[in-house]
Amino acid sequence: MKDDQQAKEFLRTINGETRRLTQLINNILDFSKIEAGRKEYRFVSSDVAEVVEVVLRTYEYQLREGGFDLSTRIDHGLPMVSIDPEAISQAVVNLLNNATKYSDDIKKIEVAVWARDTDIAIEVADHGIGIPRSDQQKIFEKFYRVSTALVHNTKGSGLGLALVMHIIEGHGGQVLVDSEPGRGSRFTILIPIVKTETAPKKAGVEIRGYPVEEGSHH
């Protein structure tokens, strides 16, 4: 009986670590492509709600395993937008990953997709440790991690949000951050509904409604 339980425990660990490593490898591969200027986005007219739902379906098990309570508010009948579904999925996975990693006791995650003026918004919110104001821009730099004990006890390389930023920049969109230490974080991806003929407008990080130009990593 005990062996059985231990075997299950091992399997869970192996499963979790395999998933983490796969995600890490995906991030590193994409990141090196981006750095080499060889990351190409394959834009196809898509329903963002559908893309996010597929991500959630594949992520559900992981959330359940971790004891998370997921609530969703996904609008349907949204206008189609020109996106790279794989890249947007990876951005959402990274936000979900962070939401789970940096949730402390309150294991509640909210995901929403809706149309907001001229954009489709994808929101991932948690009730975790939050991010100090002074770090809210730096977290988008590669390898940057907030220097608190909880963050450093959590495995990570500081690539996730840098990748999210690049992907959204490639879509001419924006990433908004709203967070308070001890209260949780809300990340919102905005994807423009009408894709202009010209190059996508410069992406930026926006902190509580104020756009911030992208930092020095260019």
Ligand SMILES: Nc1ncnc2c1ncn2[C@@H]1O[C@H](COP(=O)(O)OP(=O)(O)OP(=O)(O)O)[C@@H](O)[C@H]1O
């Ligand atoms: N939802 C969140 N709540 C609290 N802090 C966060 C959240 N998301 C990101 N952070 C902070 O921002 C830092 C950078 O996030 P990022 O996703 O880029 O890297 P990581 O999670 O540390 O590692 P990786 O994503 O490469 O596995 C994190 O180390 C953490 O300090």
Ligand SMILES: [Mg+2]
């Ligand atoms: Mg991360």
